[in-house]
Amino acid sequence: MPCRGVGVHSGARVAMVLHPAPSDSGIVFRRSDRGGASVAAHWRNVQESPLCTTLTNGEGISVATVEHLLAAFAGAEIDNAVVELDGPEVPVMDGSAEPFLFLIERAGIVEQDAPRRAIKVLKPVRVADEDSAAALEPDVGFSVSFEIDFSDQLVRRQDITLSIDAESFKADLARARTFGFLEEVERLRAAGLARGGSLDNAVVVGDGKVLNVGGLRYADEFVRHKVLDAVGDLYLAGGPIVGHFHGVRSGHAMNRRLLETLFADRTAWCRTTLGTAELAEAVNWASGARVARA
DSSP, rough: OOOOOOOOOTTOEEEEEOOOOOOOOOOOEEEEGGGEEEOOOOOGGGOOTTTEEEEOSSSSOOOOOOOHHHHHHHHHOOOEEEESSSSSOOOOTSSHHHHHHHHHHHHHHHHSSSSSEEEEOOSSSEOOOOSOOEEEEEEEEEEEEEEOEEEEEEEETEEEEEOOHHHHHHTTTTEEEEOGGGGGGGHHHHTTTTTTTTTTTTTETTTTOOTTTTTTSSSSHHHHHHHHHHHHHHHGSSSSSEEEEEEEEEOHHHHHHHHHHHHOTTTSSSEOOOOOOOHSSOOOOOOBBTTTTO
């Protein structure tokens, strides 16, 4: 049965189905409404777009807002899957990764007879602009630290550091929703964005308070969602990362720049195979909605 929802930016109704995929095939998005044309989930295929991560195959086929689903794949340890969509954007669901994680767990995860391949960070790399930065540095597993700083008095400055594996992703990140500010809604919609956004799929802050019934899911849900976004963006490396990510007001474009910078320096990373011992201490993110945990 397909998962159905709305694209947060396009406002279009879309159906999505997750399919199994062979070992070492990675995550691939397939547009059933465009003759089955596909685009691989890889940083080289990222197309510049505001407020979300969009992938393109360079032939006019794109898929927008992939970051929450990719974060769920990362958290559920999914290496290989085909994501079939009948529209141009992944459904936003409730604005978090939890609905996708539920679908993956309900479908079941199948271990594949292939080694798990990862990207190991060997030395620090960093990108920055005037008020934001992102960095990767060596670590024994996968961990993230993040800082945000908004002028809004409710959000303000928040920071968090987490070691991330399947268990901690589900408990500490999966339910964190995307967020926005009431005063920005008209501007975003005039720019053709957030047409599908609502209190059902985003935390909205206005008049010094959270407008959603029930309030926040975590006291620091805002910074946790930024971590969730980063986990999804970093999964575009093409496999799990063994290293530490540090973000300061970093967004999707900067996360992509960081991956580009990492892979441009052949001395900064290496490919590695995660064996049983390494799985206990290194990031395990990827395996299969009826797919891989090799």
